[in-house]
Amino acid sequence: MGVILSEDFLKVKRVPERAVSDRDQLFQILDAGKIIHIGFVDDNHPVVIPLAYVRDGERILLHGSTGSRLFRTLAAGAQLCATVTLLDGIVAARSAFNSSMNYRSVLIFGKATLLSDEYKDEALEKFTNNLIPERWQEVRKMTNKEKAATMVLSVPLETISGKVRVGGPADEEDSDLELPIWAGHIPIISVYGEPIAAENLSDDIDVPQSIKNMK
Amino acid sequence: MGVILSEDFLKVKRVPERAVSDRDQLFQILDAGKIIHIGFVDDNHPVVIPLAYVRDGERILLHGSTGSRLFRTLAAGAQLCATVTLLDGIVAARSAFNSSMNYRSVLIFGKATLLSDEYKDEALEKFTNNLIPERWQEVRKMTNKEKAATMVLSVPLETISGKVRVGGPADEEDSDLELPIWAGHIPIISVYGEPIAAENLSDDIDVPQSIKNMK
Numbered sequence: 001m002g003v004i005l006s007e008d009f010l011k012v013k014r015v016p017e018r019a020v021s022d023r024d025q026l027f028q029i030l031d032a033g034k035i036i037h038i039g040f041v042d043d044n045h046p047v048v049i050p051l052a053y054v055r056d057g058e059r060i061l062l063h064g065s066t067g068s069r070l071f072r073t074l075a076a077g078a079q080l081c082a083t084v085t086l087l088d089g090i091v092a093a094r095s096a097f098n099s100s101m102n103y104r105s106v107l108i109f110g111k112a113t114l115l116s117d118e119y120k121d122e123a124l125e126k127f128t129n130n131l132i133p134e135r136w137q138e139v140r141k142m143t144n145k146e147k148a149a150t151m152v153l154s155v156p157l158e159t160i161s162g163k164v165r166v167g168g169p170a171d172e173e174d175s176d177l178e179l180p181i182w183a184g185h186i187p188i189i190s191v192y193g194e195p196i197a198a199e200n201l202s203d204d205i206d207v208p209q210s211i212k213n214m215k
Numbered sequence: 216m217g218v219i220l221s222e223d224f225l226k227v228k229r230v231p232e233r234a235v236s237d238r239d240q241l242f243q244i245l246d247a248g249k250i251i252h253i254g255f256v257d258d259n260h261p262v263v264i265p266l267a268y269v270r271d272g273e274r275i276l277l278h279g280s281t282g283s284r285l286f287r288t289l290a291a292g293a294q295l296c297a298t299v300t301l302l303d304g305i306v307a308a309r310s311a312f313n314s315s316m317n318y319r320s321v322l323i324f325g326k327a328t329l330l331s332d333e334y335k336d337e338a339l340e341k342f343t344n345n346l347i348p349e350r351w352q353e354v355r356k357m358t359n360k361e362k363a364a365t366m367v368l369s370v371p372l373e374t375i376s377g378k379v380r381v382g383g384p385a386d387e388e389d390s391d392l393e394l395p396i397w398a399g400h401i402p403i404i405s406v407y408g409e410p411i412a413a414e415n416l417s418d419d420i421d422v423p424q425s426i427k428n429m430k
Contacts, residue, residue: 034316035302039254039263048254048263050300050320085265087250092410092426095355096343097365101249105265128311132401140310140394150312168413179355182423183416186347187408195307198383198398208397211307 020104020162029104029162030055033084034131038062038070040078053082054130055157061123062112062153071151074112082108082155089188093169094181100169102185106162112153123152134210191215235321235377244319244377245270248299249346253277253285255293268297269345270372276338277327277368286366289327297323297370304403308384309396315384317400321377327368338367349425406430 020026036053039046049070053060060082064071074080089102115123125136142150169183192214195207235241251268254261264285268275275297279286289295304317330338340351357365384398407429410422 035300035318037252037254037263037298037300039252039261039296041256041259041261044256045294045324046254046256046261046296048252048296048298048322050298050318052316079260081254081261081263083252083263083265085250085252087405089408090346090429092347092350093354095357095361096339096351097357097361099343099346099350099354101267101346103250103265107263109260124311128314131305131314131316132307135307135314136311138396139308139314140391140396142310142312146310146312168411171413171415176355177415180417180420181353181355182420182426183413184411184422185413186410186426186429188405189408190302190403190405192305193402193404195401196383196399198386198400200386200392201398202395205395205397207399211397211401214305214401 017163017165020164023157023160026106026160026162027055027157029086029106029164030060030084030157032104033086035084036060036062037083037085038074039081039083040073042073052127052131053084054126056123056126056154059154059156060108061115061126062155063123063127064151064153066149066151068151071153074153075114075151077111079111080109080155087188088166090186091165091169092182092184092186094171094176094179094183098170098176100165102165102167102187104162104164106160108155108157109159110155112155115152115154117147120147120150120152124150132210132214134213138208138210232378232380235379238372238375241321241375241377242270242372244301244321244379245275245299245372247319248301250299251275251277252298252300253289254296254298255288257288267342267346268299269341271338271341271369274369274371275323276330276341277370278338278342279366279368281364281366283366286368289368290329290366292326294326295324295370302403303381305401306380306384307397307399307401309386309391309394309398313385313391315380317380317382317402319377319379321375323370323372324374325370327370330367330369332362335362335365335367339365347425347429349428353423353425
């Protein structure tokens with residue numbers, strides 16, 4: 001079902017846009033993102049919520065509060081569609097019609113399952129290091145109270161599809177190609193700014209290597 | 216209905232995260248984004264698709280192919296939830312539990328309506344200039360054939376809500392604040408790279424002012 005849906009909604013329309021079915025490439029897109037949009041149906045109404053996520057092999061992990069209605073709904077087995085989109089650039093075509101954006105996206109269809117308590121430390125290590133590589137070894141670990149307040153969900157990467165647009169504009173007509181109009185694309189790059197220390201941080205604590213490494 | 220849903224799912228959990236109800240602030244978030252995640256229900260299954268969008272006063276506009284199943288579904292009046300999320304930074308707390316991200320997000324609940332042909336030029340002008348300010352005056356305008364192949368949908372900004380997290384970590388316990396662990400946040404900034412000319416562009420066409428202005 002999910003595969004049919006996604007192939008239908010994500011079918012390739014023209015050359016610079018292409019469906020991606022290679023799992024390694026889909027996983028690379030998931031590994032490059034930080035935010036996933038979780039869609040589910042609540043009382044016949046669609047709801048789309050942004051969440052943090054991390055890929056863990058053949059699944060993604062989500063974490064939230066045990067008091068969250070969203071997490072309780074997902075843990076109860078609601079069908080979901082989880083989408084990650086990375087914006088890579090603006091495409092300036094000679095025509096308004098062919099103006100576009102470069103992006104990479106992955107859709108995941110399925111259901112979440114609740115991870116048991118014994119995997120919560122491992123999951124939070126993955127979340128922490130996904131935000132800042134090697135950060136886990138520096139931070140204070142979870143207390144039992146924090147563990148009890150945290151729900152970790154797993155969504156299998158079984159029914160997934162992707163779509164990628166790369167490169168320049170799709171102008172094809174000779175009459176367009178002969179126009180004296182600049183065409184090309186402008187990459188969009190996300191960069192980290194300088195770390196900003198917390199207001200209540202002691203002056204004698206230096207920025208750690210993990211955060212210096214973020215470029 | 217939408218308001219209840221969104222307030223429930225987006226309720227404020229702690230100080231650095233807060234619900235946003237000021238319409239000007241919600242509109243600013245929408246104006247800063249380029250990609251919206253459209254969620255709808257297809258045969259009882261949620262589907263979340265990334266699309267380009269532009270805010271036009273008290274509504275957002277979407278455009279796509281008349282052959283697109285997604286656009287036909289939305290034009291037929293499917294209930295939708297459209298979500299824009301901007302990732303602003305990584306929050307490095309002293310504890311794994313308080314590690315987080317800074318972001319701005321807006322949820323829109325409603326239904327799309329189809330714009331008539333006479334508004335398509337105006338809509339495409341808004342899309343084009345949203346990608347690259349002032350670009351519309353440079354590009355080749357839409358042909359009648361292109362107009363016939365394009366569907367423009369409008370979604371009213373009636374039932375909307377937002378959530379924003381800004382600033383440093385939420386460490387509160389004295390035992391955490393006394394730890395010799397660096398805490399703070401690292402901004403994420405999106406920047407434009409150098410424009411890359413299309414392979415088939417004549418050498419005598421310079422980068423126009425509109426694109427030089429993108430910083």
